[in-house]
Amino acid sequence: MSRKTLFLLASMPLVIFGCKPDTDDPPTDPGTQPWPTTPYTLEIPANFPPMPIPADNPMTEEGVKLGRFLFFEERLSGNNTMSCATCHAPEFVFSDHGNQFSTGIDGIAGTRNSMVLQNLGWEQRYFWDGRAQTLEDQIVQPVENTIEMHETWPNVVAKLEADAAYQALFQDAFGPGSVSKTNAARAIAQFIRTMISGNSRFDQFQRGEIQLEIDEQLGFLLTQQEGGNPALGLGGQWGADCFHCHPHGGGRFTDGSMRNNGLDATFTDLGLGGVTGLPQDMGKFKVPQLRNVALSAPYMHDGRFQTLEQVIDHYNSGGIPSPTIDAFMKFTQGGLSLTPEKKAQLLAFLNTLTDTEFVTNPAFQDPGEPQ
C-alpha cells in the first residue's frame, strides 16, 4: 500500500500541472511526418501469409531495436522490478515460467494465465477475452493494470525521457522528442511482430523438408477427423475433432474465434461476456494457437491444466455443458471416446509443433541496459 501511495504522490505533480498533454500525442507521427529509418524486413516462412502491418506503424530496424529494449525494461512497472518479459519469458514461448497465474509488483496474483507471444502479427484480437483489437492497444494495458505493472504511462514516459539512451533510441525510431506512450507501444508492437515461429517439425513437414513419424501422422489424422460416434448420424469419425477451431490452415492452429470449450457449468470469469455484456458471449475465450504448446504449460485461460494429457482428457470428456458451450464439444455424447493409443498419437502430433529455434532465438533475448 505504501508503495502504491508513494507512486500516486509521485505522479500528482504531473497530473496537477498540466501533465504534458502531448505524451499521448507524439510530435512526430511516422504516418504524417516521415523520419529517416531503415525498413525492417520480416522473415516470413514460406507456408505463412504476408503479415498485415498497420499503416501508422511500419516495421523499422530502429523501432524493433527500441521495442526489444522496452520489452525487457523494468522501468515500465511502478517499482521498476517488472518488465513485459517477467511474465512473458522467451524460453516459455513468452509465457510465465509455467506459473498458473502471474504476480504483479504488489505481490497480487492475476486471474488469468499469461498468454504465449508468437505470430501475434496475424491475430485480430488480443487478451484471453479478446478486448483489444490491435497489438498496439494491447501493449499499453498491462503497464497500467493495478495488479500487473501498476504504473502510469506519464510516469513511464518521464522515466524514459530522463534516460539519454532511450531519448536516442526513440529519436532513431520516431524522430526528435518522440518519447511517448504511443511510440513506446508502437515499438514494442514492432518487436512482437518479429516473433515469428515457423520452423517446427510440422512446418518442415509441410514444406516437404522432412517426414514425420507414423504416430505423429496418425495424430495429425485424428486432429482432422470429426469427433464422436458415427452411429449418431452427426458425421462422427471417432476423431479428436481439433480442426474446426484449431485448423492447420494458415499455420497458427487457431481460427481466431472466441469460444466456450466447456470448462465450467457457471462462470467465475465471464471472458468475452465480461467485455460485451452479451449473454451469448459468457464464458467465451480466445482460441489459442497450438504452436509450441508443449512448452507453454499450464493450459486454459485460468491455467487449470498442468499437462497436455489433462487437456486431451478434458476434450475427450466432451466438456461441461453450459448455455454457451461450443457446438463442437461432444458433451451430448459422452465425449470423444479416444483410446489411450489415440491419445498418445495426439500427443505425439502436438509435440511436432514445438519450434526450439523460436524459443532460443538470440534476437528475442534480453538485450541488457540500453546504451
Next chain:
Amino acid sequence: MVHIVLLALLLAGCGKDANADKEDTKVLFALQLPVGAPMPVTPSDNPLTDASVRLGKALFFEARLSRNGSISCASCHHPDRGFSDTLALSLGVDGLPGLRNAPSLGNVAYHPSFFRDGGVPTLEQQVLAPIHDELEMDHNINLAAAELGDEEPYGSLSMQAYGKPLDAYVITRAIANYERTLISGWSRSDRFLYQGDATALSAAEVRGWQLFSSAELNCAACHSGFDLTDHDFHNVGQYLDYGNDPGRERITLQPGDLGKFKTPTLRNIARTGPYMHDGAFGTLDQVIDHFASGGQPHPNLSPEMRTFVLTEEQKADLLAFLSALSDDRSLDQVP
C-alpha cells in the same frame, strides 16, 4: 497398411429381429478401410452385411428403378467419375435436366446430411428422393419393388439380407449400405499426410498443399478435415441472385441461409467436374478463378472468402495437389 474390419462380434449381441435366425444375415461385408478411418456405423436396423451390399450394388446399377427403365443411380453417379456426372445438370428419364449437379459419393458414409441443401439426414432417406423426383427417375419405389422382386438376384438377396421380399424398406437400406462402402482414404495425399509415405507427393504437390493450407487462399477454412469438408453450408458468392435455387434456405426458411450450399468433399475432385451446386464451372481452373475473385458481394457471402492472386506456377501446384486427392481404390470395393 490396410485393415480389414470384420464386425461379426458387434452383431452377436443384437440379433433381436425376426430374421436373425437366417444365417446369411450375419455375414458382414469385409469393408476395407484406410489407416485411421473409422468403420462406418449403420442404423441399428441396417447392419452392413455382405448380402445387403451386394443387393445395394445391383440396385445401384438397375435402370428399372426409373419409370421407363432408362436410367439407374449410376447414370448420374458414374463410378469412374468419383460417382458424379459429367454433365452440369444430370438428365432425367425424359432427357430433361435436373436442378443441381450430381455430387460425388466418396465417404458419404461419414456425412451428417445429404443433398446440396442438407435436407435429408440419412442415406436411407436420401435414396427415395431421386427415384421419385420427376426430373430424375420419376418412378415409384413400390412399383419398382413389385417389378423387380421376383427376379434374381433381387429376390434371393433381399431374403438373405433382410429376410423379406424386396420392398421400399429393403431398397433404401441396401442402396444406402452399398454407398457406405465407397470409402476414400488411399489417395496419394492420404499416403503422404497420414500414412508415412514421404514419396507419395511430388514437390509441386507439396507446394500445392501449402497453398491450399495457406491463410491467403483460405481453402482449408471450409475444406478441412479428413473429408476436406466441414460438412457445413456456405455462400461462396457465386451469384448475387439465388432465385433459381435458394440452397439451404429451402430447408431452414432463414434468409441468412439463402445461397448457402453444403461444402463438397474434395476427394476425387479432379474427376468430378463440372463443379458447384449447379455445375456452372466446367474446370477446376475456373473454380480457382472464382475463389480468387473473392466471390460476388451477396449479403450472405462467407466471411472466409478471400481474394488472392496466384502465379501460373502456383496455380499449377494447387491443381497438382487437388489431383493428388484422386483415389482409384475408393471407387468400388464390391467384387
